[in-house]
Amino acid sequence: MPTNRLQVGLCFDRSFPPTFVTEVARSLEAGGAQQLWVIEDCFFTTGPSLAAAALTVTEQLTVGVGILPAVARTAPVTAMEIATLCGLAPGRVLPGVGHGVQEWMAQMGVRPVSPLTALEEVMVAVTRLLAGEQVTSRGHYVNLDAVRLDQPPADPPPVLAGVFGPKSLALAGRVAGGVVLAEPASPSYVRWALEQAGRRPGDPDFHVAVFGVVCVKKDRAEAYRTMAPWLGRQLDQPRTTLTTLPFFDDLAARYADKGLDGLATMPAEWWTELAPVGTLDDAAAHLQGLEDAGVRSIGMYPIPDVEVARTQLADVVELARG
Numbered sequence: 001m002p003t004n005r006l007q008v009g010l011c012f013d014r015s016f017p018p019t020f021v022t023e024v025a026r027s028l029e030a031g032g033a034q035q036l037w038v039i040e041d042c043f044f045t046t047g048p049s050l051a052a053a054a055l056t057v058t059e060q061l062t063v064g065v066g067i068l069p070a071v072a073r074t075a076p077v078t079a080m081e082i083a084t085l086c087g088l089a090p091g092r093v094l095p096g097v098g099h100g101v102q103e104w105m106a107q108m109g110v111r112p113v114s115p116l117t118a119l120e121e122v123m124v125a126v127t128r129l130l131a132g133e134q135v136t137s138r139g140h141y142v143n144l145d146a147v148r149l150d151q152p153p154a155d156p157p158p159v160l161a162g163v164f165g166p167k168s169l170a171l172a173g174r175v176a177g178g179v180v181l182a183e184p185a186s187p188s189y190v191r192w193a194l195e196q197a198g199r200r201p202g203d204p205d206f207h208v209a210v211f212g213v214v215c216v217k218k219d220r221a222e223a224y225r226t227m228a229p230w231l232g233r234q235l236d237q238p239r240t241t242l243t244t245l246p247f248f249d250d251l252a253a254r255y256a257d258k259g260l261d262g263l264a265t266m267p268a269e270w271w272t273e274l275a276p277v278g279t280l281d282d283a284a285a286h287l288q289g290l291e292d293a294g295v296r297s298i299g300m301y302p303i304p305d306v307e308v309a310r311t312q313l314a315d316v317v318e319l320a321r322g
Contacts, residue, residue: 005291005296006287006290006291006295006296006297006298007034007035007062007296007297007298008033008034008035008287008298008300008316008319008320008322009028009033009034009035009036009037009061009062009064009297009298009299009300009316009320010024010028010033010035010036010037010299010300010301010302010309010312010313010316011037011039011066011211011299011300011301011302012024012036012037012038012039012050012054013039013301013302013304013309014039014040014041014044014045015044015304016304016306016309017306018045018049018050018053020306021036021038021050021053021054022053022054022057024036024054024309024313025053025054025055025057025058025061025063026057026058027313027317028058028061028313028316028317028320029058029059029060029061031313031314031316031317031320031321032317032320032321033061033316033317033320034061034062034320035061035062035063035064035094035297035298035299036054036061036062036063036064036299037063037064037065037066037209037211037299038050038051038054038063038064038065038066039066039067040065040066040067040068040069041101041104042069042072042100042101042104042107042108043104047065047066047067047068048065048068048081048082048084048085051063051065051085051093052084052085052088055085055088055089055092055093056088056089058089058092060092061092062092062093062094062297063085063089063092063093063094064093064094064095064096064160064180064209064297064299065082065085065093065094065095065096066096066162066180066209066211066299067096067097067098067100067162067180068081068095068096068097068098069097069098069099069100069101069104069105070097070098070099070100070115070118070119070122070123071100071105071110071111071112071118071122071141072100072105072108072110074142075121075122075125075126075129075142075144076125076129076144076147076149078097078122078126079125079126079129079130079149080149082095082126082130082153082157082159083129083130083149083151083152083153084151086130086153086155086156086157087151087153090153090154090155091155091157093157094157094158094160094207094209094297095157095159095160096159096160096161096162096180096209097119097122097123097126097159097160097161097162098119098161098162098163098180099115099118099119099162099163099168102115112140112141113140114140116167116168116171117139117140117141118140118141119161119163119168119171120171120174120175121137121139121140121141121142122141122142123159123161123171123175123176124137124142124175125137125142125144126159127156127159127175127176127177129147129148129149129152130149130152130153130156130157130159131152131156132148132149132152132156133148134146134147134148135147135148157177158176158177158178158206158207159176159177160176160177160178160179160180160207160209161175161176161178161179161180162179162180162182163179164181164182164193164239164240164241165240166196166240169193169196169197170196170197170198172197173196173197173198173199173206174198176206177205177206177207178206178207178208178209178296179193179197179206179207179208179209180209180210180211181193181208181209181210181211181241182211182241183210183211183212183213183241183275183301184212184213184231184234184241184242184274184275185210185211185212185241185290185295185298186241186244186245186273186274186275186289187273187289187290187292187293187295188244188245188246188273188293189240189241189244189245190208190210190290190293190294190295191293191294192240192244193208194208194293194294200294201293201294202294203294207296207297208294208295208296208297209295209296209297209298209299210290210295210297210298210299211298211299211300211301212275212276212286212298212299212300212301213227213230213275213276213277213300213301214275214276214277214283214300214301214302214312214315214316214319215227215275215276215277215278215303216276216277216278216279216280216282216283216312216315217278217279218279219279220268220271220278220279220282221264223271223277223278223279223282224263224264224265224266224271224277224278225264227271227275227277228260228261228263228264229260231263231274232255232259232260232263235251235252235255235263238252245273245274247270247273251266251270254266268282272285272286272289273286273289274286276300276319280315280318280319283315283319284319284322287319300316300319302316
């Protein structure tokens, strides 16, 4: 089982009703889990609002915000949102900022010509504002004139970059306080991502958080059958989260030849590398692999159904207890 160095929690699916977040937060804290990650996707619910609700009904739970699109708010407003959460619950906030889905940014009329430049300017400005600095900047996307937060956090949290491509990871290594890596974040993907960021595993100044999908069953074959369609959807449009796997070519070939049946019956060690899927021991082994690769936080997605998620809370709590 994983040690206490890895902070374990649940991801609050974007489709869940806002009223469910306080129940989830209370249940996680009461059970001994360390974290809750709230998800901001257009055009669902907002991360800071959900985070504030979760923080105010708990006393120890850390709440991660994944991921605030860099250009959906101005940099000072993003910094204000984070600082306000830190004021509500000092030391219990992990904010993430990312590019945002570019199609959604276009829908809102804020799609940048250069997402990389926009993210870098926002990350730098937000980090400096949270540190209590007065910031003046003349950039392509961030133009500030002597802006200073009235109530910056006494102990600013690391601002994590929610990114996945090589150029974005390199940017994160330069200007972010860490990364949030999207699911399926395997140990092999984490090691690759840190290499792109120019950071070493266990770097105390670079917080690595990951997302996963959880499915724990007494019969691992049942868990594999349950999650095969999810993995198939990932393979239909594979990203670096999958292509960096050492067995990706064999995995893709198996899917092309045998479809979902091939995924449900693939080697158990492949599933253990990919996600906390299988038996409780299988899921614990996945978490240990992540910790060994340098991960400090994991948020696990339950099945996106409120009633099913309620039952999966117990699995997350069990894994968190180690």
